[in-house]
Amino acid sequence: MDIHIVWAIIAAVLIIVGIALVAFALVRSKKANAQRDITPAMQESDSRSSDTYNDVDSTDSADDSRHADGDAASATSELDVPEDNASRMHRLRSRLSHSANPFGKALFSILTRDNLSESDWEEVEDTLLLADVGADTAMGMVDELRRDARVNGAQDAAQIQSLLRAQLLKAVNTDKDGHTFDRRLELEVTPDASDTHVIMMVGVNGSGKTTTTGKLSRLLLGEGSQQIVLGAADTFRAAAADQLQTWADRVGVPVVRSDKEGADPASVAFEAAQRAKEDNAQVLIVDTAGRLQNKTNLMDELGKIRRVVEKNLPVGEVLLVLDATTGQNGMAQAKVFAEAIGITGIVLTKLDGSAKGGIVIAVQRELGVPVKLVGLGEGPDDLARFDTEGFVDGILGE
């Protein structure tokens, strides 16, 4: 046989084998992805909590849909895969910097004027106040900038820019006493996998608690948490439990809830803690109602929820959900919640709709706890860890 024909046959065989191998690898990776997606749901045990409280239900949509279909693979296709962390951070970083009104630009243009006068310094302070950084912080920053001879001389614009950046970073990163904030969630500070970490969500109604509870479960799943249970202890608004259920159904996370409007929120929270403990879940997130008739009432309700949860599990994190668009009014409400229950971190929502990013600085200084997460839109994965540098770059308009 002609040697060329032999080589042609060998080449054809190699190409066919190559195509077959690539196709095989693709099928395997598809199967592996499907398996990974269903893992959180598959790991839920079938155990149901005891009937301590008759009006409380524990639902597991992923289990239900699996049973209905009798086919795990078809159930997975209905579950969302939360956006992975890297892509989320990349996508939301630019949104975060756009949310932070570039008041740094205005400050920079004042600070680079020749021989700063008293009225220039007043302008600096007014610019900070307008951005909602709060009076104390504004005065403190003006004092520090004034003391710095390099600013007063206004010699080198690049130097002024870097001084301003350092000042803003300091204002965002430290509390009133100059201590650096730790923005990690408690579950990262003590990451014992055998523990169930409890996060309570508190805040006034409309601030975005329920939405944030749903988004947080996605964020934690995206970061690798395996088993999450949600407790719908906002029983004041009947639709809140449905809303939470919808979020949970999308990612196959169980919700402990009551269908009775006005049911005792502490009962739901107790049952949720029991379920999370029995399932050895990694995280329990409890959504609460944000009624603010008066402080005593709020203290009673939140205190009771905390006490009953702690019969089963310690509460490691209390996140105050605060609407960034409410400005100083929101600050007053935040203080009431902080006094009523004691908070460990802040979730600042609706930063996408606010041009007053300075509220980040003000609320941290006022409450002495860090902003740990920020809501940057209505999309399911529009919740992110707070990224200080991205935020300050936004303030500087970079």
Ligand SMILES: Nc1nc2c(ncn2[C@@H]2O[C@H](COP(=O)(O)OP(=O)(O)OP(=O)(O)O)[C@@H](O)[C@H]2O)c(=O)[nH]1
């Ligand atoms: N633009 C924007 N909207 C948000 C964000 N977070 C929440 N929202 C919206 O805010 C509205 C109120 O959110 P909810 O989660 O129902 O608020 P809640 O605090 O649970 O309210 P109650 O259940 O009444 O206590 C909803 O329309 C959310 O979509 C955010 O980061 N950006």
